[in-house]
Amino acid sequence: MAFAASTISACDLDFATGALVAMCAAAPLSASAKSDDPDANSRAIVKKNISLLEDQRYRHDAMLVLISLKDAAVPALKQVALDPKEKLSQRLDALEVLGDIKSPLATSSILDTLKDTNMKIRRASAKALGKIGDKSSTEGLKVALSDFDTE
Secondary structure (H helix, E strand, C coil): CCCCCCECCHHHCCCCCCHHHHHHHHCECCCCCCCCCHHHHHHHHHHHHHHHCCCCCCHHHHHHHHHHHHHHCHHHHHHHHHCCCCCHHHHHHHHHHHHHHCCHHHHHHHHHHCCCCCHHHHHHHHHHHHHHCCHHHHHHHHHHCCCCCCC
8 A cells, every 4th residue: 555745654564454553554644743754753653542542443553553663652651651640541551552662761650650549550560660671670669569559
């Protein structure tokens, strides 16, 4: 499938058969969002896919897109994971994707979420840190082991 120059390139994704990926790849950016800046295009793709995490029909594909974007998706995902005003499901999905990306860039933010008031967020944070495997998270994980909160 060929795309016009005014469309998102899909960042050379390997998941070309997914409906969501095709939709993101083919959807032209609005005139105000169009940019020759690849970082701006990546941010637009990240933002769109984070919003699609809420829709169970597209959740899996959105997660695959975000994982494939690797470090480009990390700043926005960290913001969602840290924001207690975001929906719990979206925060949990953001933490899961951050763990799957395995970027040490996310470690400090995920360590902060280990102190969240919600037990599910703390559990997802520990799991994400384990996937990342950054040795700098060891001390924070040790402290989290003493968390016996039973929500």
